[in-house]
Amino acid sequence: xxxxxxxxxxxxxxxxxxxxxxxxxxxxxxxxxxxxxxxxxxxxxxxxxxxxxxxxxxxxxxxxxxxxxxxxxxxxxxxxxxxxxxxxxxxxxxxxxxxxxxxxxxxxxxxxxxxxxxxxxxxxxxxxxxxxxxxxxxxxxxxxxxxxxxxxxxxxxxxxxxxxxxxxxxxxxxxxxxxxxxxxxxxxxxxxxxxxxxxxxxxxxxxxxxxxxxxxxxxxxxxxxxxxxxxxxxxxxxxxxxxxxxxxxxxxxxxxxxxxxxxxxxxxxxxxxxxxxxxxxxxxxxxxxxxxxxxxxxxxxxxxxxxxxxxxxxxxxxxxxxxxxxxxxxxxxxxxxxxxxxxxxxxxxxxxxxxxxxxxxxxxxxxxxxxxxxxxxxxxxxxxxxxxxxxxxxxxxxxxxxxxxxxxx
Numbered sequence: 177x178x179x180x181x182x183x184x185x186x187x188x189x190x191x192x193x194x195x196x197x198x199x200x201x202x203x204x205x206x207x208x209x210x211x212x213x214x215x216x217x218x219x220x221x222x223x224x225x226x227x228x229x230x231x232x233x234x235x236x237x238x239x240x241x242x243x244x245x246x247x248x249x250x251x252x253x254x255x256x257x258x259x260x261x262x263x264x265x266x267x268x269x270x271x272x273x274x275x276x277x278x279x280x281x282x283x284x285x286x287x288x289x290x291x292x293x294x295x296x297x298x299x300x301x302x303x304x305x306x307x308x309x310x311x312x313x314x315x316x317x318x319x320x321x322x323x324x325x326x327x328x329x330x331x332x333x334x335x336x337x338x339x340x341x342x343x344x345x346x347x348x349x350x351x352x353x354x355x356x357x358x359x360x361x362x363x364x365x366x367x368x369x370x371x372x373x374x375x376x377x378x379x380x381x382x383x384x385x386x387x388x389x390x391x392x393x394x395x396x397x398x399x400x401x402x403x404x405x406x407x408x409x410x411x412x413x414x415x416x417x418x419x420x421x422x423x424x425x426x427x428x429x430x431x432x433x434x435x436x437x438x439x440x441x442x443x444x445x446x447x448x449x450x451x452x453x454x455x456x457x458x459x460x461x462x463x464x465x466x467x468x469x470x471x472x473x474x475x476x477x478x479x480x481x482x483x484x485x486x487x488x489x490x491x492x493x494x495x496x497x498x499x500x501x502x503x504x505x506x507x508x509x510x511x512x513x514x515x516x517x518x519x520x521x522x523x524x525x526x527x528x529x530x531x532x533x534x535x536x537x538x539x540x541x542x543x544x545x546x547x548x549x550x551x552x553x554x555x556x557x558x559x560x561x562x563x564x565x566x567x568x569x570x571x572x573x574x575x576x577x578x579x580x581x582x583x584x585x
Contacts, residue, residue, distance in 0.1 A: 270296040270304075276334075280308075283333045288313045289321060289348065297356075303460070304359050306330060306338060311352040321348045327357050342388060361459035363509075363575045365394050368546030370553035371569040374404045374519075381408025382517050382569040383416045389423040393459030396571050398471070400451045400517040402491070404567055411450040415440075415492065419454060429456055429467055433492075433500060437469065440493025449491040453515050457507070457573065464513055466503040470494070472521050473530045475537055476505050477512040482537045484530060509577040512537075512548065519566035520556045529556070545572035 272280075277294050284291045292309040299305060312321055323340035326348060331338045337360035344355045373380045381401040389395050399415040401408025415436060422432040433452065440450070453471035457464045466474060468487025476483045489500035507513070514537065521529035536555055540548055549570040556568060 268298040270298055272296060280330070280333050284310075284326070284329060285313075287321070287329055289326060289329075290352070292352065293354075304336070305341070306334070306336075306357040308355060309352040310348050310355045312348045312350050314350055322346055323348060323355060326355065330357055331360075359460070360578065361393055362578055363393075363459045363462060364578050365457070365459065365573055365575050366545050367396075367574075368544060368549040368572045369570065370546075370549035372519075372553060372557065372564050372567070374567050375564045377405045377567075379406050379409050380567045380569070381405060381412060382519075382567045383409065383412040384515075384569060384571055385416050385420050386571070386573070387420050387424065389420075389426075389456075394457040394573065395420075395423055396453075396455040396457070396513065396515055396573055398453040398515045398517065398569065398571055400471070400519075400567070400569075402449045408450075408567075415450045415452055419452065423456075429454055429465065430500075430502060433467055433469060437492045437499075449494050451491045451517075455513055455515060455573075457513065457575070459575070462507050462575075464505055464507050466505075467500045468503075469500050472516055472518040474516070475512075475514040475534060476507065477514065477537055477540075478508070479510070480538050480541070482534045484534055507575055509575070511575055512545065513573045513575075514548070514552070515571040516552070517567060517569045519568035520552070520570060523565065524556075524559055532559070545574045548572045548574075 272294055280294055281291050290311045290313060294306070294308040297305040297307050310323075310326060323344040323346060327338045327340045330336075338357040339360045341356040341358050345353060348355070367386050369384065371380060371382065381404045382399065383401075384396075384398045387395050387397075397416050397419045399412035399419075401410070401412035418436050418439070419432060422435065423429060427435075433454070436452065449470070451470035451472075452468070453474065454467040455464055455474065456467075464476070466485050466487070468474070468485075469489050470491030471487055474485040476485065483505070485503055485505070487500055487503075516533075521533065523529070524532060526532070533552060533555070536552065537548075540551065543551075549572040552570050552572075553568060557564060
């Protein structure tokens with residue numbers, strides 16, 4: 177009974193820490209977002225001094241305050257929904273036999289690692305995680321071990337392909353730390369980009385990011401700031417930073433878009449209407465989800481078949497009504513996902529930029545995402561006679577089934 181009570185205590189402590197960590201990450205994220213919003217509000221604003229307060233000005237002030245209150249209330253609802261989702265998440269412990277535990281402890285000890293409190297954890301979505309306390313033995317004969325090297329060792333010991341969680345430290349130190357190892361996804365990915373800056377500017381108004389976040393595996397984020405130059409760059413950079421911060425914290429993509437829309441609508445400026453193009457890729461299930469707020473068309477390439485993905489939603493902050501609906505598509509070995517800004521599709525001589533790019537894509541086979549992005553950009557520039565009248569950005573991601581020796585990139 178004593179051993180059982182000790183195990184239950186460890187499980188309870190783990191569950192408590194699991195919930196606390198989720199809430200702390202969310203709290204930190206909202207704190208970071210508040211700072212971003214504050215800095216963005218102050219930048220470039222001119223304060224009027226003096227002047228007579230007219231009845232008309234007072235009316236607009238009241239209207240503005242009412243809008244701010246409504247947006248703040250919407251944000252509170254989103255935060256409440258987020259916390260409720262976090263509280264409903266569940267995990268289940270699967271007990272490992274004493275013999276298996278001893279094998280793991282001995283196997284890791286032979287590689288200079290100490291292991292304690294080993295548990296298999298089944299998450300609410302059915303996927304498996306391995307949780308254990310790891311520390312490095314102080315020996316001169318072995319170098320510093322990384323968490324991914326520990327994952328490789330555990331994969332052999334458990335006959336289960338595992339990868340190190342993004343929550344783990346890169347190196348394993350001498351102080352015990354709780355580490356998590358997840359099931360390896362079925363697909364690997366490669367990405368490529370190509371971009372051109374408007375010929376009258378030195379800075380692109382487009383910004384983008386590739387990053388790993390939660391169950392999605394890979395996220396492609398692309399934003400086109402309104403206009404061009406440094407002001408557009410600041411707006412689109414803030415959007416991409418917010419998207420990355422929220423999705424890495426585990427916030428649902430649709431909720432993240434609604435929060436960003438509220439933030440942009442709160443600016444109350446018709447000169448700050450950046451777009452957002454999000455594609456989340458589940459590398460376990462082979463499924464991608466698009467969310468578009470005023471973004472240009474995207475494409476999914478299956479061999480020589482190319483599907484165009486369009487969105488009807490307004491840019492972020494436009495009338496406070498950007499509510500993009502998710503578009504889901506299955507992807508498989510050898511498929512490509514392509515995102516681009518409207519500088520790529522507009523001003524073609526025949527007015528059929530999207531259709532022409534779709535045709536060009538259908539004929540591209542056996543090339544890397546980087547090569548694909550470069551060829552698409554070159555085609556868009558050539559059809560304009562070499563002129564670059566708007567910022568142009570292309571993101572490409574290719575996925576392939578996981579094979580021995582493959583590495584993500």
